[in-house]
Amino acid sequence: MAGQQGIDQGGATDIDVTVGDCVTLGGTMSAATIDEAVCGSPESNYRVIAKAEQNTQCPTDADQVYYETLNGTEQGALCLDIDWVLDGCMSIPTGTDDPHRVDCTDPAATNVERVTAILEDTTDVAGCSDGGYTYPERRFTVCTESVTT
Incomplete structure (x- = not known):
């Protein structure tokens, strides 16, 4: 996806991954x-x-x-x-917890967002029907809808 195609500027970590992994x-x-x-x-x-x-x-x-x-x-x-996936769901916790992928129909999941669209060259959720997450520096928006089970 555009905006998530950065570069490898060096540095070393114990985990051997490349951009896009x-x-x-x-x-x-x-x-x-x-x-x-x-x-x-x-x-x-x-x-x-x-x-x-x-x-x-x-x-x-x-x-x-x-x-x-x-x-x-x-x-x-x-x-x-x-790791946004079109039509996929993520539980987006508040605070310091990390997001995690969930089944969109899991009744135990909380703060679930389903990705409805990924818009390039915009920094506004106005093109989304229900809201989303903007990435202003890289100019893209992930449109989501809140899922209640």
Whole structure:
């Protein structure tokens, strides 16, 4: 998808992924866990949109950044967006929890958003029927609808 096709600016992390790959990110800020995942799979919650030597080099509208340090010096960063899939559902928690893919009809899931469209070259949800998420630096919008079960 346009806007999620960043570049590899260097840096090194223990996980060997390339731009466009997907991951499962979890844990906490000080003890994060990350593993490779198939994009669009139940395990995948983020897509690698760029790689950088330092997290400050990631797009300012990235959904998440994963970076590793050694002796207090940053070694590399992965710039991440939610792994949005058209017609797929994600539970988008509030606070510091990470999003996770859910079945759109799961009655136990909360804060579920279904992707209805992905609009390029716009920074406004006006083209969406029910709302969405904007990425102003990279100029795209993910339209979603809230799903209640």
